[in-house]
Amino acid sequence: MKLSEDTISKEVIYKGKIINLEKHKVKLPNGETSEREIVLHNGAVSILALTPNNEVIVVEQFRKALEHTLIEIPAGKLEVGEKRESAAIRELEEETGYYTEDLTLIGEVYGCPGFANEKISIYFANNLKEGKADLDEDEFLNIKKLSIDEVKRRVSSGHIEDAKTLIAFQYLLLNYNHSK
Known part of the structure; x- marks a missing residue:
């Protein structure tokens, strides 16, 4: 058929x-x-950012569609004609103040393919450098750092509700060298 x-x-x-x-x-x-x-939707990028101290950078952000806050990895939409890797580097710095050019593509996913065409590219970033955050004027968030053990606890307890973040955290837990 x-x-x-x-x-x-x-x-x-x-x-x-x-x-x-x-x-x-x-x-x-x-x-x-x-x-x-x-x-x-033009598409989006998200970044699983690991600090030199092996902490994961996340943002806490109110999501109006849900009427509550979520813990998420940094993410943002693509500008028209923008390359995905460039958008990931830009969004990481804008939202967190961290910068890197050391990105690895984890994968690309469709969040709601039954009615939306938004493709989200999920990147892993390390070798971070301090930059300068530059949030959009209507963007408000809290930046947090989670240890690998805290990431594991939050995944195991079901406290991660955002799909791209859950995928990124599971990637980290499956691939991270825990002896570091």
Whole structure:
């Protein structure tokens, strides 16, 4: 069975600063038609940053859609035409004040592929240097450093609710040389 949907028509519902929303009329694999509401996003990057003292840099940030704060690895959206690695370096420094060019791609994920096309690239960063934080005027967060043991406790206890952060922490716990 062919597992694709052919777009018959598109309607732009909303054009925003961060997302666009479209309604698509599609032809299903069985020949029937249906409608899909699709959120279009330019993409994002996130950074699992490990300090020279083997601490993970995280941000605590209020998320309006959830009405509470989350602990997350630093992250941000891509600017139009921006390369993902450059965005990761920029976002790390803007949010945390740390800088590096030593990035390794952990992987790329789709958070909600049922209705959104946002791809998030997750990077590992070390060899950090002190830089200068430069938050957006509507961005408020607290920077925290977690030991590897604290990361393990938070993952094990279910206190990490953000998908990109959970993926990054699990990568760290599987790949980190604990004898350091």
